[in-house]
Amino acid sequence: MSDEGTRAFAAAFRYLGIDAHPSPSGDERTYELAGRFTSGDECLPERVTVGDFLKVAEQPNFDPSKVAFFMPTAGGPCRFGQYAPFLRQVMREAGYEDVLVVEPSSADGYAGLGEYASPLMRLGWWGLIGSDAIRKMLHIYRPHELERGAADRACDRALTIFCDALSDAAVPVGRKKIAQLAGALAEGRDLFRAIGVDFARETALIGVVGEIFCRLSTFSNEDLIRRLEDFGAQAWLSDITEWVWYTDEESAKNLKMLGRGLSSDMLKVRLKMRIQHDHERRLLAPFREEFKGLEEPHGIMEVLERSAPYLPCRGALGEMVLSVGKAVYLYEKGADGIIDISPFTCMNGIVCESIYPKVSRDCEHIPIRTFYFDGTQVDLENDLGIFMELVHNYSRRKTRKRAGRRAA
Numbered sequence: 519m520s521d522e523g524t525r526a527f528a529a530a531f532r533y534l535g536i537d538a539h540p541s542p543s544g545d546e547r548t549y550e551l552a553g554r555f556t557s558g559d560e561c562l563p564e565r566v567t568v569g570d571f572l573k574v575a576e577q578p579n580f581d582p583s584k585v586a587f588f589m590p591t592a593g594g595p596c597r598f599g600q601y602a603p604f605l606r607q608v609m610r611e612a613g614y615e616d617v618l619v620v621e622p623s624s625a626d627g628y629a630g631l632g633e634y635a636s637p638l639m640r641l642g643w644w645g646l647i648g649s650d651a652i653r654k655m656l657h658i659y660r661p662h663e664l665e666r667g668a669a670d671r672a673c674d675r676a677l678t679i680f681c682d683a684l685s686d687a688a689v690p691v692g693r694k695k696i697a698q699l700a701g702a703l704a705e706g707r708d709l710f711r712a713i714g715v716d717f718a719r720e721t722a723l724i725g726v727v728g729e730i731f732c733r734l735s736t737f738s739n740e741d742l743i744r745r746l747e748d749f750g751a752q753a754w755l756s757d758i759t760e761w762v763w764y765t766d767e768e769s770a771k772n773l774k775m776l777g778r779g780l781s782s783d784m785l786k787v788r789l790k791m792r793i794q795h796d797h798e799r800r801l802l803a804p805f806r807e808e809f810k811g812l813e814e815p816h817g818i819m820e821v822l823e824r825s826a827p828y829l830p831c832r833g834a835l836g837e838m839v840l841s842v843g844k845a846v847y848l849y850e851k852g853a854d855g856i857i858d859i860s861p862f863t864c865m866n867g868i869v870c871e872s873i874y875p876k877v878s879r880d881c882e883h884i885p886i887r888t889f890y891f892d893g894t895q896v897d898l899e900n901d902l903g904i905f906m907e908l909v910h911n912y913s914r915r916k917t918r919k920r921a922g923r924r925a926a
Contacts, residue, residue, distance in 0.1 A: 520734035522653045522677055523758050526645030529681035531588075533641055533691075534634055538588075541570040544737030548573065549893050555608045561597050562861035562893055563731035566738055568608055575614055582609075582616035591621045596836065596865065637691055641684065643762065643794060644696070647801045648680045648703055650757035655710045655808060657743065661721050661752045664714035672713055676706025696800050704804035721752040722909050723920055725848030727841040728859035729866050730761055732891055739859050739891055745898055746857075749906045754812060754853065756844050759798070763818035764840055766791050771832070811851070811921040821847055827880075828873050837866040842873055849881040852920035855909040856884060862892035882916055885909050 524540040531538030544566055552569030560568075571587050574580065587609075589602045602621035609617045622635075652673060660669035683702035689695050724746055732738045733755065743753040766787060773784045802809075815821050822831040825843030845856045858874070860867025867888055874886040885908040889901070 519731045519758060520649065520653065521736065522649035522673075523646055523734070525677055525681050526649040526684060527642055529685040530638060530641035530645045532685040533687050534637060535687070536634075541567075542573045544570055544735070548737070551576075555611060560604075561864060562738055562891055563729075563735070564597060564601050564604065565893060566731075566735065567601060568605060571605060572608070572612065575609075575612065575617075582614045586618040586620050588620050591623050640691055643759075644699055644797065644801060645681075645684055646758050646762065647798050648684070648699060649677065650759055651703060651802060651805055652676050652680065652706055653755070654757070654812070655707065655805070657753045657755060658808065658812070659710050659713055659715060660744075661747045661750075662715040662717050662719055664716060668713045669710065672706075672709040676703075676709050679706050696797060700801050700803060703801060707804050707808065710808075721750055722854040722906065722913060723852065724751045724753050724909065725845065725851075725853040725856045726753050726755045726859060727844045727848075727856065728756075728870075728888075729837055729861055729864050730758070732861045732864075733859040734758065738861070738893075739889070740896070740898060742857070742859060742889065742898065742902075745902055746906075749902055751854075751906065751909070754848060754851075756840070757814070760814075760818070760821070760840060760844070761837075762794070763791075764821075766794070767818050767822070768835075813851075815847060824850075828877060829869070834869075838869045841866065841870045842877060845874070845877055845886060846881060849884050850918060852916075852918050853884070854913045854916070855905065856886040857905070858886070858888040860888060860890055862890040864890075882918070883912065884916070885912055 521540070521543065528538040528540050548566055548569035550569070551572040552565040555568065555572075556565055567589065574585070574587075575582075587605060589605055591599055591602045602619055606619045609615060609619070655676070656669055656673040659672070663669045680699065680702045683698050686698070689698050726733055726743065736743070743755065746753055769787050770784065770791075773779060773781065773787065778784060821840055821843035823843070824846035825831060825839045828842050829839050831839050841858055845858075848856060856874075858867060858870055860870075867890060871888040874888065878884055878886045885905060887901075887905045889896075889898075
């Protein structure tokens with residue numbers, strides 16, 4: 519769901535001997551191709567993924583019988599559950615009925631991946647942790663770089679080093695692999711440290727929450743974070759691993775509701791979470807100093823507890839709970855404003871937007887703005903300019919100060 523995460527996940531597949539590649543980056547051709555098979559009722563992420571997969575089919579020497587598209591699925595009211603069936607329909611209509619659509623489901627722990635399920639879940643988890651960390655470094659360094667483009671180059675190189683290590687099948691999945699990945703991440707960290715920067719330059723800290731695909735896909739959100747940086751801001755973007763922690767907690771909650779709080783299944787969930795936390799701690803060790811003041815919550819319950827007065831997690835589900843809770847958490851960490859990025863007509867964005875005025879009042883009237891995207895051009899510059907005026911006014915009077923500001 520992000521350029522960084524996609525590259526890392528493809529590397530995890532390559533470790534298992536599968537020739538995997540990210541789909542092409544989105545562009546106007548994405549919308550043009552998707553427009554041939556969509557009616558306008560589909561949400562933006564579905565149009566983008568369909569369009570990008572169709573761009574794969576346009577590539578020279580494309581052989582439908584030797585290509586599979588990876589599109590996980592899930593239940594619930596979100597239209598995401600229809601992505602994979604719709605993609606198969608589009609492929610048939612486009613004449614590519616031989617293309618295989620791989621659609622593992624979260625409902626069965628992605629058991630549909632067969633023999634690859636266990637190692638891919640572990641490798642994929644490591645890939646998400648590492649790619650999230652590298653993207654966070656980009657957002658820390660890019661607003662302060664002295665040479666425009668230096669942080670982007672460091673990010674690309676750091677990600678290449680990490681993905682090469684992740685796909686290296688010579689090192690078995692285990693502690694040695696984690697040590698190899700931690701070393702690769704430390705090497706990438708040092709690339710950022712070598713950039714010429716001016717950390718004395720004042721920046722407003724803007725927390726970014728919202729629908730997971732749209733907030734992470736720079737194409738879908740028209741590179742909103744880079745535009746924010748042009749206004750003198752630094753973004754704190756909610757990462758992908760947040761969603762993994764949430765789904766783990768939901769699994770535990772559902773077992774309790776079924777009266778299986780003391781069961782072998784619950785033991786498996788808790789053991790899995792403990793192992794995941796240990797691996798996350800080891801992989802993020804190289805960034806301890808870099809992320810001072812920008813620490814993620816110690817556990818997902820920190821987010822859910824902050825959401826409870828507005829959207830209790832036992833009555834509401836999904837990204838809306840995380841967005842509201844994370845907005846409060848970011849306020850407490852000293853953020854100067856909050857932006858919610860959502861696709862147009864997205865249920866999560868609509869619910870959150872109705873609640874943010876109360877959240878803002880309870881948090882010293884911190885500016886909170888929802889930006890919707892539907893694939894058409896919007897006047898981001900004007901809207902961001904107005905938002906940043908509110909941010910600067912709030913910053914002068916707020917009582918929650920940022921911790922761990924980088925020294926010059």
